[in-house]
Amino acid sequence: MQPIKVSLDQLRKYNQPGPRYTSYPPATHFTEAFQVSGFRFQASPLSLYFHLPFCKTQCLYCGCTNVVTGDQSKSAEYIGYLEKEIALRKPQIAQDSEVVQVQLGGGTPTFFQPSELEQLGELIRQNFPLAGTVEAGVEIDPRSLTPEKVQALCKAGFNRASLGVQDTNLEVQKTISRIQSLALISDSNKLLRESGFESVNFDLIYGLPSQTESTFLQTLEDSLIFAPDRFAIYSYAHIPWIKSFQKSFEDKLPDPELKMRLLQLTIEKLTEAGYVYIGMDHFAKPDDGMARALNNGTLQRNFQGYSTHKGVDLHGFGMSAISHAGGNYFQNEKELDSYYAALDGSSLPIIRGYEMTDDDRIRYQAIMHIMCNLYIDYASLSAELGVDFTDYFKADLASLDDLEADGLLQREEAGLRVTPLGRLFIRIIAMRFDAYLQAENRKGRYSQTV
Numbered sequence: 001m002q003p004i005k006v007s008l009d010q011l012r013k014y015n016q017p018g019p020r021y022t023s024y025p026p027a028t029h030f031t032e033a034f035q036v037s038g039f040r041f042q043a044s045p046l047s048l049y050f051h052l053p054f055c056k057t058q059c060l061y062c063g064c065t066n067v068v069t070g071d072q073s074k075s076a077e078y079i080g081y082l083e084k085e086i087a088l089r090k091p092q093i094a095q096d097s098e099v100v101q102v103q104l105g106g107g108t109p110t111f112f113q114p115s116e117l118e119q120l121g122e123l124i125r126q127n128f129p130l131a132g133t134v135e136a137g138v139e140i141d142p143r144s145l146t147p148e149k150v151q152a153l154c155k156a157g158f159n160r161a162s163l164g165v166q167d168t169n170l171e172v173q174k175t176i177s178r179i180q181s182l183a184l185i186s187d188s189n190k191l192l193r194e195s196g197f198e199s200v201n202f203d204l205i206y207g208l209p210s211q212t213e214s215t216f217l218q219t220l221e222d223s224l225i226f227a228p229d230r231f232a233i234y235s236y237a238h239i240p241w242i243k244s245f246q247k248s249f250e251d252k253l254p255d256p257e258l259k260m261r262l263l264q265l266t267i268e269k270l271t272e273a274g275y276v277y278i279g280m281d282h283f284a285k286p287d288d289g290m291a292r293a294l295n296n297g298t299l300q301r302n303f304q305g306y307s308t309h310k311g312v313d314l315h316g317f318g319m320s321a322i323s324h325a326g327g328n329y330f331q332n333e334k335e336l337d338s339y340y341a342a343l344d345g346s347s348l349p350i351i352r353g354y355e356m357t358d359d360d361r362i363r364y365q366a367i368m369h370i371m372c373n374l375y376i377d378y379a380s381l382s383a384e385l386g387v388d389f390t391d392y393f394k395a396d397l398a399s400l401d402d403l404e405a406d407g408l409l410q411r412e413e414a415g416l417r418v419t420p421l422g423r424l425f426i427r428i429i430a431m432r433f434d435a436y437l438q439a440e441n442r443k444g445r446y447s448q449t450v
């Protein structure tokens with residue numbers, strides 16, 4: 001693949017606030033009036049997500065919904081509640097629905113003890129039929145990984161790992177309060193590889209305090225030595241009004257110009273090294289399942305970012321987890337106490353949700369095609385959606401002149417094609433098909449698109 005070149009002027013021009021389209025409409029439209037109690041979901045391939053919220057210490061850049069505790073007994077108690085939640089929700093899910101994907105996120109899944117990780121695998125196996133091949137991923141914190149935990153994860157059926165590397169520079173690590181040596185990262189990677197994990201992803205973050213172009217280049221080079229199958233390179237989200245501990249390093253944050261140069265550097269370095277730029281934060285080796293899914297049109301976006309499975313119902317379990325099933329989105333209680341209290345009262349711990357309208361479903365598919373296939377075939381999407389695509393989206397298609405002139409896309413006779421440059425600004429293209437944005441003041445609601 002050709003390295004992608006991007007100018008700072010373009011990054012500047014298109015760095016606007018916008019949704020990340022892990023859902024459509026975005027989660028800001030979910031309401032507490034939503035009820036899921038009487039639902040029965042039809043048979044569908046299943047993707048299961050388990051939110052494991054505990055962390056031993058607080059990393060200062062973190063925006064996750066987590067619970068910091070030194071009390072190791074918390075994890076066993078939490079598994080008990082996951083079991084209660086599964087028992088309540090299982091009757092809603094058609095019995096012949098097979099699981100094709102499982103993901104453990106957090107928090108820190110490796111906070112859990114080996115026996116608890118095995119117990120979690122058992123809980124999944126006992127309650128849901130598994131497909132012949134299951135893509136089972138887990139987020140790994142190198143600081144709490146042990147050989148016993150890796151063995152337990154393998155036993156529980158996990159075969160994909162996302163290693164939380166973030167940045168290898170000691171100064172940056174001190175500022176964000178997450179110190180982990182390159183030797184520790186190397187040991188974790190080796191443990192996972194030798195235990196038979198099929199895919200190891202490295203998670204990095206650009207825009208962290210104390211980062212410079214040379215420190216981040218070094219982080220990329222340090223990471224490339226391990227030849228991960230995928231990279232997820234996230235933009236640091238500064239939200240001190242929600243996470244006040246982020247204020248501690250405000251004076252050390254890179255300015256917007258430097259942050260953009262870090263992104264530019266990342267794209268050039270990784271595409272030069274042979275990785276395929278999947279879109280937004282993701283890069284993959286050309287023979288990786290994610291790059292193959294991009295080529296064969298089965299890539300999908302959900303709350304974990306890009307996914308290789310299309311047309312699945314996502315069921316999220318645990319505190320704050322989000323589900324997307326049967327055309328509905330719903331989210332669990334975001335506080336541990338209220339999550340436990342609902343389950344103690346034998347109620348579903350759901351706090352808010354949204355039922356998609358017909359227009360939402362049509363626009364959701366159009367946005368997914370743009371973000372995942374990078375192409376819209378008017379005839380086939382018209383047939384799939386039961387509308388004349390060019391007529392339905394007449395105004396949206398007419399609004400693309402400036403993006404076409406800047407080389408982000410091409411409008412062809414039979415369809416709309418996103419260019420390699422357009423992948424960088426994929427949210428900007430998707431936003432033109434979002435019916436809600438016209439009515440909203442975007443600023444302050446969404447993160448920057450770069």
Ligand code: SF4
Nearest residue numbers: 055058059062064107
């Ligand atoms: S371990 Fe992960 S979830 Fe926990 S504080 Fe650090 S970044 Fe946040």
